[in-house]
Amino acid sequence: xxxxxxxxxxxxxxxxxxxxxxxxxxxxxxxxxxxxxxxxxxxxxxxxxxxxxxxxxxxxxxxxxxxxxxxxxxxxxxxxxxxxxxxxxxxxxxxxxxxxxxxxxxxxxxxxxxxxxxxxxxxxxxxxxxxxxxxxxxxxxxxxxxxxxxxxxxxxxxxxxxxxxxxxxxxxxxxxxxxxxxxxxxxxxxxxxxxxxxxxxxxxxxxxxxxxxxxxxxxxxxxxxxxxxxxxxxxxxxxxxxxxxxxxxxxxxxxxxxxxxxxxxxxxxxxxxxxxxxxxxxxxxxxxxxxxxxxxxxxxxxxxxxxxxxxxxxxxxxxxxxxxxxxxxxxxxxxxxxxxxxxxxxxxxxxxxxxxxxxxx
Numbered sequence: 384x385x386x387x388x389x390x391x392x393x394x395x396x397x398x399x400x401x402x403x404x405x406x407x408x409x410x411x412x413x414x415x416x417x418x419x420x421x422x423x424x425x426x427x428x429x430x431x432x433x434x435x436x437x438x439x440x441x442x443x444x445x446x447x448x449x450x451x452x453x454x455x456x457x458x459x460x461x462x463x464x465x466x467x468x469x470x471x472x473x474x475x476x477x478x479x480x481x482x483x484x485x486x487x488x489x490x491x492x493x494x495x496x497x498x499x500x501x502x503x504x505x506x507x508x509x510x511x512x513x514x515x516x517x518x519x520x521x522x523x524x525x526x527x528x529x530x531x532x533x534x535x536x537x538x539x540x541x542x543x544x545x546x547x548x549x550x551x552x553x554x555x556x557x558x559x560x561x562x563x564x565x566x567x568x569x570x571x572x573x574x575x576x577x578x579x580x581x582x583x584x585x586x587x588x589x590x591x592x593x594x595x596x597x598x599x600x601x602x603x604x605x606x607x608x609x610x611x612x613x614x615x616x617x618x619x620x621x622x623x624x625x626x627x628x629x630x631x632x633x634x635x636x637x638x639x640x641x642x643x644x645x646x647x648x649x650x651x652x653x654x655x656x657x658x659x660x661x662x663x664x665x666x667x668x669x670x671x672x673x674x675x676x677x678x679x680x681x682x683x684x685x686x687x688x689x690x691x692x693x694x695x696x697x698x699x700x701x702x703x704x705x706x707x708x709x710x711x712x713x714x715x716x717x718x719x720x721x722x723x724x725x726x727x728x729x730x731x732x733x734x735x736x737x738x739x740x741x742x743x744x
Contacts (some may be wrong), residue, residue, distance in 0.1 A: 602626025
């Protein structure tokens with residue numbers, strides 16, 4: 384099922400920074416010396432292979448390692464690449480004891496490295512780019528999936544006001560706003576006509592289900608955005624908070640569930656999928672059981688509107704990938720696999736429309 388594309392190899396580790404995303408290491412080192420306690424020594428900068436949106440860099444010194452995320456250079460879509468929001472939510476969640484990297488500093492002055500950025504601790508652990516975790520044992524897979532479910536349930540258990548994030552987004556109308564936002568973003572980066580996307584843009588706003596109480600939603604919660612502890616199945620850190628806001632926890636959770644039904648990408652590329660896998664043999668819970676665990680932990684109903692939320696979330700991720708396709712067109716994509724990812728837009732749109740039809744479209 385994995386085809387010829389090795390996700391673990393393609394996205395793991397670091398690479399030399401391409402010229403288009405280069406950072407002046409000497410200037411950055413001066414900023415770090417002023418803003419990060421204990422920073423000292425020669426600075427080496429490499430770029431992480433993974434990630435499709437905000438370029439992410441490994442900063443190494445003789446004594447310590449850090450991670451930097453920045454806005455990409457060039458013309459950007461409105462409201463995209465919000466590294467300031469990432470910094471804010473990670474700071475608040477870290478202070479509450481939720482597993483995120485400790486943030487160390489945020490800079491809005493583009494003169495330092497060319498765009499806005501923030502710096503955080505480097506968290507040691509493992510990232511599984513294939514949701515089937517091919518090198519893990521059956522018991523380890525079961526434990527990791529249990530920890531992943533519990534971590535998202537824990538996030539959705541926080542009261543945003545208690546976290547100091549009551550102003551992190553509008554608490555009402557999240558799904559409707561997301562549909563409007565991603566419809567607009569899709570149109571702004573559209574590279575070809577996809578009839579299913581046009582139908583979804585028209586249909587989704589007419590079928591909105593009842594909303595749940597507003598919670599902090601991650602927006603892109605999946606296995607490859609987690610760091611799993613080096614020796615245990617615990618979640619050491621949740622990464623990539625660019626799309627986080629206040630919103631509907633069920634919408635957030637069902638996005639996470641798409642990996643069970645994700646269409647296979649070209650040559651095994653694209654987004655990781657569990658579709659067609661023998662989940663029992665792997666030790667990975669069936670989708671219905673995974674949903675039931677979350678429902679028990681949170682009290683939020685998922686199963687009754689699952690087809691709508693799958694239609695909505697497949698549409699949403701197709702629109703996100705369309706933004707990547709637009710950056711390929713414009714020459715500002717941050718990942719050499721971006722073009723392969725963009726090839727999955729049409730299959731995702733077709734899948735979304737299939738769930739819309741099941742939901743009554």
